[in-house]
Amino acid sequence: MTYLPKPKVHHPDLPRNALGLTRRDYEGSLSTLCAGCGHDSVTAALILAFFELDIPPHRVAKLSGIGCSSKTPTYFLREAHGFNGVHGRMPALATGVSAARRDLWLVGISGDGDSLSIGLGQFCHAIRRRVRMVYILENNGVYGLTKGQFSASADIGSKSKKGEPNQQAPIDPVLLALSLGATFVARGFSGDKEQLVPILKAAFRHHGFAFVDVISPCVTFNDHEGSTKSYQYTRDHYKPVVHADFVPTHQEIVAHSEEGGVLDIRLHDGSVLRLRRTERDYDPTSRDAAYAYVRRHQDQGEVVTGILYIDSSPSEMHALSGTVETPLAQIPYEQLCPGGAALDQLMDSFR
Amino acid sequence: MPPTDVLNPSYYHRVVDCQWACPAHTNVPEYIRLIAQGRYSDAYLLNRESNVFPGILGRTCDRPCEPACRRTRVDGKPVAICRLKRVAADLRDDIRPRLPRAPSQKNGRRIACVGCGPASLTVANDLLPLGYEVVIYEKLSQPGGLMRTNIPAFRLPVEVLDEEINYILDMGVDLRLGTPVESMKWLLQQGYDAIFVGSGAPKGKDLNLPGRYDSDKVYIGIEWLEAVHFGHVERIEERVLIIGVGNTAMDCCRTARRLGGRDVKVMARRTRPYFKASPWELEDAEEEGVQIVENHAPSRFVVEHGRLTGMEFEVLQWYEEGGRQKSRTVDKVIVPCDAVILAIGQDNAFPWIERDIGIQFNEWDMPIVDRQTMQCSLPGVFFGGDAAWGPENIIWAVAHGHQAAISIHNHCQGIPLTQRPPQRMTLTSTKMGFHEWSYSNAYSPAQRAKMIHVDLSERFQRLNIEVETGFTPEQTASEVERCLNCDVQTHFTAPLCIECDACIDICPVDCLTLTTDGPEEQLRLRLTVPARNLKQPLYVSSPLKQTGRVMVKDEDLCLHCGLCAERCPTAAWDMRKFNLLIPYAGHE
Numbered sequence: 048m049t050y051l052p053k054p055k056v057h058h059p060d061l062p063r064n065a066l067g068l069t070r071r072d073y074e075g076s077l078s079t080l081c082a083g084c085g086h087d088s089v090t091a092a093l094i095l096a097f098f099e100l101d102i103p104p105h106r107v108a109k110l111s112g113i114g115c116s117s118k119t120p121t122y123f124l125r126e127a128h129g130f131n132g133v134h135g136r137m138p139a140l141a142t143g144v145s146a147a148r149r150d151l152w153l154v155g156i157s158g159d160g161d162s163l164s165i166g167l168g169q170f171c172h173a174i175r176r177r178v179r180m181v182y183i184l185e186n187n188g189v190y191g192l193t194k195g196q197f198s199a200s201a202d203i204g205s206k207s208k209k210g211e212p213n214q215q216a217p218i219d220p221v222l223l224a225l226s227l228g229a230t231f232v233a234r235g236f237s238g239d240k241e242q243l244v245p246i247l248k249a250a251f252r253h254h255g256f257a258f259v260d261v262i263s264p265c266v267t268f269n270d271h272e273g274s275t276k277s278y279q280y281t282r283d284h285y286k287p288v289v290h291a292d293f294v295p296t297h298q299e300i301v302a303h304s305e306e307g308g309v310l311d312i313r314l315h316d317g318s319v320l321r322l323r324r325t326e327r328d329y330d331p332t333s334r335d336a337a338y339a340y341v342r343r344h345q346d347q348g349e350v351v352t353g354i355l356y357i358d359s360s361p362s363e364m365h366a367l368s369g370t371v372e373t374p375l376a377q378i379p380y381e382q383l384c385p386g387g388a389a390l391d392q393l394m395d396s397f398r
Numbered sequence: 399m400p401p402t403d404v405l406n407p408s409y410y411h412r413v414v415d416c417q418w419a420c421p422a423h424t425n426v427p428e429y430i431r432l433i434a435q436g437r438y439s440d441a442y443l444l445n446r447e448s449n450v451f452p453g454i455l456g457r458t459c460d461r462p463c464e465p466a467c468r469r470t471r472v473d474g475k476p477v478a479i480c481r482l483k484r485v486a487a488d489l490r491d492d493i494r495p496r497l498p499r500a501p502s503q504k505n506g507r508r509i510a511c512v513g514c515g516p517a518s519l520t521v522a523n524d525l526l527p528l529g530y531e532v533v534i535y536e537k538l539s540q541p542g543g544l545m546r547t548n549i550p551a552f553r554l555p556v557e558v559l560d561e562e563i564n565y566i567l568d569m570g571v572d573l574r575l576g577t578p579v580e581s582m583k584w585l586l587q588q589g590y591d592a593i594f595v596g597s598g599a600p601k602g603k604d605l606n607l608p609g610r611y612d613s614d615k616v617y618i619g620i621e622w623l624e625a626v627h628f629g630h631v632e633r634i635e636e637r638v639l640i641i642g643v644g645n646t647a648m649d650c651c652r653t654a655r656r657l658g659g660r661d662v663k664v665m666a667r668r669t670r671p672y673f674k675a676s677p678w679e680l681e682d683a684e685e686e687g688v689q690i691v692e693n694h695a696p697s698r699f700v701v702e703h704g705r706l707t708g709m710e711f712e713v714l715q716w717y718e719e720g721g722r723q724k725s726r727t728v729d730k731v732i733v734p735c736d737a738v739i740l741a742i743g744q745d746n747a748f749p750w751i752e753r754d755i756g757i758q759f760n761e762w763d764m765p766i767v768d769r770q771t772m773q774c775s776l777p778g779v780f781f782g783g784d785a786a787w788g789p790e791n792i793i794w795a796v797a798h799g800h801q802a803a804i805s806i807h808n809h810c811q812g813i814p815l816t817q818r819p820p821q822r823m824t825l826t827s828t829k830m831g832f833h834e835w836s837y838s839n840a841y842s843p844a845q846r847a848k849m850i851h852v853d854l855s856e857r858f859q860r861l862n863i864e865v866e867t868g869f870t871p872e873q874t875a876s877e878v879e880r881c882l883n884c885d886v887q888t889h890f891t892a893p894l895c896i897e898c899d900a901c902i903d904i905c906p907v908d909c910l911t912l913t914t915d916g917p918e919e920q921l922r923l924r925l926t927v928p929a930r931n932l933k934q935p936l937y938v939s940s941p942l943k944q945t946g947r948v949m950v951k952d953e954d955l956c957l958h959c960g961l962c963a964e965r966c967p968t969a970a971w972d973m974r975k976f977n978l979l980i981p982y983a984g985h986e
């Protein structure tokens with residue numbers, strides 16, 4: 048944490064995006080997290096992703112629960128909408144915002160405690176409901192904010208700062224999301240923005256529920272020797288399988304050979320997601336294959352990262368419920384709630 | 399790239415742009431911090447150590463430090479380094495008790511200096527405290543050289559000059575005024591242990607065009623200014639043309655405005671970006687109603703019936719050919735005038751140095767002087783200031799003086815001149831606590847303070863009314879905070895880094911990158927923001943332990959805000975104050 052605000056000056060050569068903004072225009076207020084916290088790097092990656100996607104900051108809604116991770120929406124996009132809710136309830140908020148304002152970009156930030164302990168039920172149902180959002184789980188294996196108790200993502204045998212090993216089996220949010228039918232599942236690492244930023248950009252382009260688990264070390268309570276969520280451990284067991292390059296709609300798609308492990312996926316809006324696989328036969332479009340692969344490598348102690356599964360024509364909440372295109376919040380009240388007589392009429396039709 | 403060797407003092411020195419650019423390597427950020435703390439005397443003495451004449455230079459320095467100042471690259475305008483120096487000088491207490499003193503016990507060595515300008519005075523300043531006897535021969539009746547005779551009093555008050563020159567003279571210089579050295583041969587026979595030639599470049603260039611000698615209203619700039627200084631000239635005609643657009647031209651035109659010149663024009667051959675005068679000098683002249691005329695090359699003095707009535711010029715048009723500027727004449731005009739001042743440069747002249755005594759001269763009739771030792775081809779004879787390589791400025795004369803003093807000391811001790819005392823450094827952490835640093839690390843967005851000038855009507859009343867009033871306390875308080883403290887270095891300890899990216903994410907000006915190593919040209923393009931300013935170095939770490947990548951810092955725009963160090967969980971980055979220990983004569 049610093050007491051000095053980051054000065055407003057920036058490098059004169061800083062690139063500007065289609066909106067004429069620099070990356071600095073996507074920042075938020077000063078972070079109060081510990082110096083070196085992985086969550087701050089995820090924030091930096093999000094800033095880059097929003098900037099590179101030319102997303103207007105005021106068209107974004109940031110939602111979160113409780114935890115160090117859940118504090119981070121304050122640290123990016125100071126012009127965006129935001130709601131910092133109660134512990135584990137971010138998915139409920141997101142569902143509501145999505146229902147009322149389907150025209151906004153939604154980003155939910157959560158932690159392993161927030162999503163896998165108190166909020167596990169909420170997390171599962173947001174996936175089932177297919178809320179169109181980017182759901183980021185900043186995963187550090189501990190409850191950082193409450194001083195480092197093991198969370199539900201801690202591996203068996205991973206040691207606490209005082210040296211005690213964790214004995215309970217972990218919940219792997221990637222496997223959970225896959226099994227519950229999430230249409231975009233990825234894992235990144237806060238210490239590798241080269242991989243993380245393209246993942247986030249792809250997630251924002253996904254027309255459905257996009258889940259991104261980010262290994263994000265807690266530098267204060269879980270970065271010691273014996274921890275399986277430290278910077279060093281993650282780097283030693285890091286296995287990127289699918290890199291993403293995002294090709295925007297207006298750019299010509301250059302032909303490629305399957306040889307290099309390249310796979311193009313056409314997205315909902317006509318743009319193309321170009322995946323480069325480090326393992327030739329990894330198939331990120333097969334849920335079963337992805338599940339099996341991640342399981343297998345987890346047993347070998349490897350942290351598999353990349354865009355692990357993607358459904359290129361996903362369905363999402365509004366399509367499922369047949370809602371109108373206009374955001375509900377923008378429909379005149381009389382129309383949205385036509386009154387007692389209309390209700391009676393409706394009820395009658397069910398008799 | 400090989401890891402940067404930051405233990406070599408020149409690496410961090412180069413990061414302190416102003417100090418690196420200053421010929422005398424004045425410790426600018428440190429004196430600015432002292433001013434900020436109200437320690438004006440300390441700031442003055444720190445200045446004096448390297449530049450000897452803070453009060454004079456705080457008004458007149460050519461300030462090579464300012465164009466170099468990092469702040470220019472950050473917000474367009476450098477810190478007002480020079481005028482802050484004046485603040486320290488103006489507000490200092492009586493510092494005489496703290497000045498170096500000459501010992502009563504002399505070391506038995508006698509040194510002669512020719513000329514009493516800033517170069518010789520610096521030599522005396524450095525050698526007297528070591529017990530040398532220093533004799534200065536000066537042709538004129540007053541000490542100070544061009545600082546006194548040519549820099550007008552409205553830029554440099556005579557009291558300021560006297561005070562700082564006297565600090566040196568009072569140490570016991572044997573000053574012989576009105577005593578020109580007319581023969582080097584003679585001087586060599588006087589039994590001095592070493593001789594320093596600081597006689598300047600005393601000859602103003604002439605312009606031999608038709609009509610030059612048909613009128614007595616054509617003056618040579620530096621001679622005319624000297625005559626004004628000594629009161630031999632008190633008026634000038636109404637319409638005056640100044641030929642040339644260097645520093646001398648600026649002083650001539652402004653002096654002419656004070657002596658009755660109403661229509662004063664500075665005639666330049668070239669366009670503004672190529673002028674020798676600094677932008678601020680041009681501004682000051684124009685403020686006083688001087689007209690600056692570009693692209694006019696003089697071709698003839700127009701003298702009618704023995705009276706100068708004007709000057710003929712070729713009007714030039716400049717264009718580029720093969721990367722060089724060329725001109726063609728597009729017109730001829732006569733500009734009417736009553737007097738002309740030639741300010742087209744100075745020449746050296748050594749009529750008093752015999753050419754058969756072992757002092758070699760080159761094809762331009764300049765003595766051959768060694769750039770490092772300041773010695774000419776005759777051992778024991780040293781040159782410095784404008785006498786060495788032609789006209790420069792005061793701060794260069796001072797820098798030469800320091801080096802010559804080291805050489806003279808070596809010479810007298812029988813130590814080879816090339817065996818110079820080394821530069822050293824200290825590097826001290828400024829960390830005081832979790833978020834506390836021993837310097838003001840917050841970035842101030844303040845704009846450069848603008849010097850207040852005396853009203854036009856008032857300033858023309860007398861020749862010696864100082865135009866610049868100095869900064870107000872409020873201006874000083876704001877200006878000191880603009881300094882980025884470039885001497886507080888971002889110092890990296892590679893084995894501590896866990897590659898968390900915190901420093902990279904926080905850096906407001908994107909100086910930092912973690913990347914795979916490579917050749918410099920490639921590395922420069924691969925950084926968070928490409929490092930295109932090749933004048934600024936990259937700081938490259940040794941390979942890091944987790945990924946083998948390197949930490950690269952582009953020094954170019956670093957605000958020295960310390961945010962990287964505050965964000966670093968392991969203190970791999972630390973903010974350390976670099977202090978360059980500059981050797982002077984007598985240092986080991």
Ligand SMILES: Cc1cc2nc3c(=O)[nH]c(=O)nc-3n(C[C@H](O)[C@H](O)[C@H](O)COP(=O)(O)OP(=O)(O)OC[C@H]3O[C@@H](n4cnc5c(N)ncnc54)[C@H](O)[C@@H]3O)c2cc1C
Nearest residue numbers: 513515516517537543544578579597598783784790791792
């Ligand atoms: C009009 C003008 C304005 C200037 N303004 C500035 C300015 O604003 N800032 C700046 O930094 N620089 C300025 N300069 C340049 C600066 O004054 C000189 O570069 C500097 O004074 C050189 O110092 P010096 O010690 O080498 O010689 P000088 O200052 O030239 O001193 C040489 C001395 O040697 C004496 N001398 C010469 N021959 C002999 C002899 N044979 N025997 C005895 N004595 C002799 C001379 O009388 C003179 O006093 C200006 C120069 C001019 C002409």
Ligand SMILES: Cc1ncc(C[n+]2csc(CCOP(=O)(O)OP(=O)(O)O)c2C)c(N)n1
Nearest residue numbers: 114115116134158159160161189190191192
């Ligand atoms: C209802 C409720 N129960 C418990 C808490 C205490 N609490 C605050 S943060 C937190 C865990 C946060 O862990 P995680 O989501 O992993 O965030 P991190 O700090 O690790 O980023 C807990 C249990 C709370 N704030 N509210």
Ligand code: SF4
Nearest residue numbers: 081084115191265266
């Ligand atoms: S306690 Fe851990 S998770 Fe929380 S800010 Fe500090 S390092 Fe980050």
Ligand code: SF4
Nearest residue numbers: 905956957959960962
């Ligand atoms: S001190 Fe550090 S954070 Fe500040 S500008 Fe320099 S490198 Fe960047």
Ligand code: SF4
Nearest residue numbers: 895896898899901966
């Ligand atoms: S903040 Fe410190 S530990 Fe983290 S990358 Fe920078 S130097 Fe390394």
Ligand SMILES: [Mg+2]
Nearest residue numbers: 158159189191
């Ligand atoms: Mg956590």
